[in-house]
Amino acid sequence: MILTIRKNTYLFILLVISSTIVSSGQEQESMHYIQTGADQIGSYLPKLKGKKIAIVANQTSVIYDRKKTTHLVDSLVSLDLNIKKVFAPEHGFRGKADAGESIEDGVDIKTKLPIISLYGKNKKPTKDQLKGINLVIFDIQDVGARFYTYISTLHYVMEACAELNIPLILLDRPNPNGHYIDGPVLETDHKSFVGMHPVPVVYGMTIGEYGQMINGEKWLKDGVKVALTVIKLKNYTHNSEYILPIKPSPNLPNEKSINLYPSLCFFEGTNVSAGRGTDMQFQIYGSPFLNKKSKFTFTAVPNEGSKYPKHAHAISYGEDLRKVNKLSNINLSWLIKAYKQNRTKSFFNSFFTKLAGTKSLQTQLEKEASESVIRASWKKGIDEFKIVRNKYLIYQ
Numbered sequence: 405m406i407l408t409i410r411k412n413t414y415l416f417i418l419l420v421i422s423s424t425i426v427s428s429g430q431e432q433e434s435m436h437y438i439q440t441g442a443d444q445i446g447s448y449l450p451k452l453k454g455k456k457i458a459i460v461a462n463q464t465s466v467i468y469d470r471k472k473t474t475h476l477v478d479s480l481v482s483l484d485l486n487i488k489k490v491f492a493p494e495h496g497f498r499g500k501a502d503a504g505e506s507i508e509d510g511v512d513i514k515t516k517l518p519i520i521s522l523y524g525k526n527k528k529p530t531k532d533q534l535k536g537i538n539l540v541i542f543d544i545q546d547v548g549a550r551f552y553t554y555i556s557t558l559h560y561v562m563e564a565c566a567e568l569n570i571p572l573i574l575l576d577r578p579n580p581n582g583h584y585i586d587g588p589v590l591e592t593d594h595k596s597f598v599g600m601h602p603v604p605v606v607y608g609m610t611i612g613e614y615g616q617m618i619n620g621e622k623w624l625k626d627g628v629k630v631a632l633t634v635i636k637l638k639n640y641t642h643n644s645e646y647i648l649p650i651k652p653s654p655n656l657p658n659e660k661s662i663n664l665y666p667s668l669c670f671f672e673g674t675n676v677s678a679g680r681g682t683d684m685q686f687q688i689y690g691s692p693f694l695n696k697k698s699k700f701t702f703t704a705v706p707n708e709g710s711k712y713p714k715h716a717h718a719i720s721y722g723e724d725l726r727k728v729n730k731l732s733n734i735n736l737s738w739l740i741k742a743y744k745q746n747r748t749k750s751f752f753n754s755f756f757t758k759l760a761g762t763k764s765l766q767t768q769l770e771k772e773a774s775e776s777v778i779r780a781s782w783k784k785g786i787d788e789f790k791i792v793r794n795k796y797l798i799y800q
Contacts, residue, residue, distance in 0.1 A: 441575030441635035455539040464545035493557040528560035548581035551598040566630035576612030578646040589785030590761030616796040654709025661686040667735040673756025681713025690722020
């Protein structure tokens, strides 16, 4: 789909025609083939002409035509569009950094564009960083969990654009956990970068729908609203099966880890490992402090995406979840079991409440509340959220 551009006008027209032909062929081949916002280049390319553009992107920001993938930034640069800089979220522009690792500003080796980190001390683009920019493009693959920080980055990008009257084009992507809604709704007192909005842990929206909700509910500072355009998906519903062609972060390597992530991420706030430092990240859990009679053990060691894994070089006892059925809710049984088996007094750390978005979950576990009791406490918040959510749905 992406061509090497020499002369702007002629090949711009050719590209749009080519994009239309490819899209038509794909739809004839399979009506179930999902086209991302980025894939539909003919839908947004005319909006980019004559603009000074910043792009918020990472390794998932690709145009995919079933034969090859090309990075969105590389593609737009090749079209002689006026791309000025790239903003990168957690894990960096090429997606290699550990969770929580500080990302430095730099220059992209391939395009020579300046890369500005939006993780660490600088989470929101500054006025100086956006000086001269009159259009921002946001294109990052989300996984549909509140504590996955790409939606927090979206919030701050939207806020910065709104304050400077810069339009934002959001290229929508499927939510691989879009088929359900579950978990406690975040309470304002526990707002952080791993939870900024009053939504359940799993919210069942694409990032485009979520952006519309941030705008519509006036969650940006001082209630400002950005001029937001969402380039919609084609052939997508919230129940669509979608396997990400590129892992969204170093420790979510496959479909199974992405599906288990909303359930296992709670362990990040405990003394239990969710498999960082292995090749089974977010598909297992265990700790040296759990049942030593467990048939499944693993030993974490430093690796790509986890330079300092929990319990490195020690034997952890736990469960292998790689063969469990696909989840359509948050599984609490593993968390409850691990808490009951824990042989120390320091199961929780301060991060747990930030992940849960409420102090109640820790209290319920400490009081050994049943799973049904915990779930019942979520129901009112989920029901109220669904009413809000319905106002912003693009897909059913």
